[in-house]
Amino acid sequence: MSEKPDRYAVFGNPIGHSRSPDIHSQFAAQTGQSLIYTAELIELDQFAKAVTAFADNGGKGLNITVPFKQEAWQLATERSSRAERAGAVNTLVINNGLLGDNTDGVGLVRDLVDNHNININHQHILIVGAGGAVRGVIEPILELKPAELVIANRTVEKAFQLAKDFSDLGNISGCSLEALEGHSFDIVINGTSASLQNELPPLPDTLFNENACAYDLMYSASTTLFMEWAKQNGAVHVYDGLGMLVEQAAESFRLWRGVMPETRPVIQSIRESLV
Ligand code: ATR
Numbered sequence: 001m002s003e004k005p006d007r008y009a010v011f012g013n014p015i016g017h018s019r020s021p022d023i024h025s026q027f028a029a030q031t032g033q034s035l036i037y038t039a040e041l042i043e044l045d046q047f048a049k050a051v052t053a054f055a056d057n058g059g060k061g062l063n064i065t066v067p068f069k070q071e072a073w074q075l076a077t078e079r080s081s082r083a084e085r086a087g088a089v090n091t092l093v094i095n096n097g098l099l100g101d102n103t104d105g106v107g108l109v110r111d112l113v114d115n116h117n118i119n120i121n122h123q124h125i126l127i128v129g130a131g132g133a134v135r136g137v138i139e140p141i142l143e144l145k146p147a148e149l150v151i152a153n154r155t156v157e158k159a160f161q162l163a164k165d166f167s168d169l170g171n172i173s174g175c176s177l178e179a180l181e182g183h184s185f186d187i188v189i190n191g192t193s194a195s196l197q198n199e200l201p202p203l204p205d206t207l208f209n210e211n212a213c214a215y216d217l218m219y220s221a222s223t224t225l226f227m228e229w230a231k232q233n234g235a236v237h238v239y240d241g242l243g244m245l246v247e248q249a250a251e252s253f254r255l256w257r258g259v260m261p262e263t264r265p266v267i268q269s270i271r272e273s274l275v
Pocket residue numbers: 128129130131132133134153154155158191192193194199200201202
């Protein structure tokens with residue numbers, strides 16, 4: 001008799017549009033791993049209970065998405081250093097305890113560097129936004145030693161705080177959106193949730209250096225509002241965050257299964273399935 005496949009899931013609220021089950025099923029098929037991966041809608045006050053129940057029933061690992069990443073950080077019995085600093089956990093490895101990791105930043109960096117051939121080293125980089133999503137990606141960017149990393153945010157205190165929290169890792173500073181006037185960058189990353197309301201953060205139209213790259217952490221079937229704006233204002237390489245989504249999933253898969261899946265065919269397949 002064959003053994004039961006290992007169980008994995010993504011916990012979030014909402015969860016209906018999650019691509020993770022599709023992504024991990026493709027990784028499993030590609031690498032010959034036997035596993036089941038489901039998307040679970042978790043009530044807002046039931047997160048800790050749901051994780052415990054999943055672990056008690058033999059579950060091997062979880063991805064955690066909005067709004068539970070901070071709670072997962074607290075629940076983890078052990079944390080990787082990148083998760084420790086990010087203050088958020090998107091991957092739990094269940095063994096005797098709960099190992100919390102954060103693969104979002106590695107996912108972004110791999111998408112930029114490996115998939116899009118964008119160089120980070122010595123570049124001038126701007127991240128717009130200073131919420132949870134941005135906190136998760138700062139450390140892996142600074143590891144590649146950009147010339148500078150500027151965090152600009154509508155609520156400027158949050159940008160200052162983030163810059164302070166990571167200041168020992170490289171050249172990072174915080175500023176308001178207004179203070180961006182007159183400055184330009186090689187890579188501009190939109191880490192705000194403005195696109196969810198179909199809004200754009202108010203940015204000067206002179207942000208892009210020659211041959212600059214614009215990257216939206218969000219993704220959608222069509223180009224996002226930020227991507228459109230970036231194209232109109234001089235960005236040459238313009239990407240959404242779908243590659244990051246697949247890359248962060250691949251890193252979770254590697255942590256759980258010890259094997260790194262190929263991401264490109266999966267990115268292509270998920271892209272084709274977006275409507
Ligand atoms: P996430 O987990 O996605 O990062 P978050 O922690 O709520 O979500 O952070 C959302 C980020 O988007 C914040 O930086 C927020 O700016 P404030 O800190 O000033 O709230 C930013 N944001 C959201 N809507 C925005 C808008 N219309 N214009 C500019 N920034 C916006």
